[in-house]
Amino acid sequence: MMKIAVDAMGGDHAPQEIIKGVEAARDQYPDIEFLLFGDEQQVTAEIKNHERLQLIPTTEMIEMGEEPVRAIRKKKDSSIVRAATAVKEHQADAFFSAGNTGAVLAAGLLIVGRIKGIDRPGLTSVLPVPNPELAQSNFVYLDTGANAESKTKNLFEYAYLGKFYAQQVLGVKEPRIGLLNNGEEEDKGDRLHKEVWQQLNDATDLNFIGNIESGALLSGKADVIVTDGWTGNAALKATEGTAKTVLKLIKHGILHGGLRAKLGYLLLKPVFNQIANVMGTSTYGGAVLLGLKAPVVKTHGASKADAVANTISQIKTMIDTNVIQQTVDYFGHQELVDNPTEND
Known part of the structure; x- marks a missing residue:
């Protein structure tokens, strides 16, 4: 069972459209569980069916206009930071957000981490x-x-x-x-x-x-x-x-x-x-920050439920095809070729 960490508070229409899209994807894919990070009261009010949805309450939110790196370091209990941390700690397989683009990128780099061999x-x-x-x-x-x-x-x-x-x-x-x-x-x-x-x-x-x-x-x-x-x-x-x-x-x-x-x-x-x-x-899902240790996907801030569902479908394909591991294997091999040990 794959798990996707979702920033339920990110986007112009959050959490309503985010939850609606997540539930549509949940109903379409029986092999996905979702970890929803966000304000407990607001998120709970939007959930129609709790099946395969786990709410992790957060107390902070990174706004669209905030400076990304500073916000990531300051707001440790924000939905973006907590969702990215869940991926880092292997509690989830991927991280999805429609929130502050810079903050999502910063969380991907600073928390999830880049693949060795990729600059x-x-x-x-x-x-x-x-x-x-x-x-x-x-x-x-x-x-x-x-x-x-x-x-x-x-x-x-x-x-x-x-x-x-x-x-x-x-x-x-x-x-x-x-x-x-x-x-x-x-x-x-x-x-x-x-x-x-x-x-x-x-x-x-x-x-x-x-x-x-x-x-x-x-x-x-x-x-x-x-x-x-x-x-x-x-x-x-x-x-x-x-x-x-x-x-x-x-x-x-x-x-x-x-x-x-x-x-x-x-x-x-x-x-x-x-x-x-x-x-x-x-129609085509979100933008992927390729080169990280796990799928980190950012969709447009104005995304509605259909865009959210399509992005989750995109994430599922990434996990099913193991594209991240293929990248890890290739660039890891390149590291060995470019920097051989003395025994080589």
């Missing part, structure tokens, strides 16, 4: 490929914001983290690895990107396909796209902002386009619903 974990998202003609409907994208400054070896490690995740969680046998850059040519980019390109190209166990421009981010050219945290976060938010702007323009056109526009919308409503499902953030 910096990367925040990893699964994004859609809105092209029905392609067999692969989504791809792995990292780092999306855990590290504002990165070194060559960080991005090189991300390629392997993304590869293992695509293989185990998305089921891609030989993931195509791309490097986000400002041009497709191999000599594009600054010194960092040129060095990363060379290392990825030289790696015999990576299916590296070269540079990917930001305009082709959702094109389906790669199964894994590697980038530094600053660029990755900026490109992701620009893509999300563009999508929202287009939807606003369409909505404005329908509302002010007269009777023909409204009739057209009614006829195309199933199509719009299908697009919303493909592009919706709730």
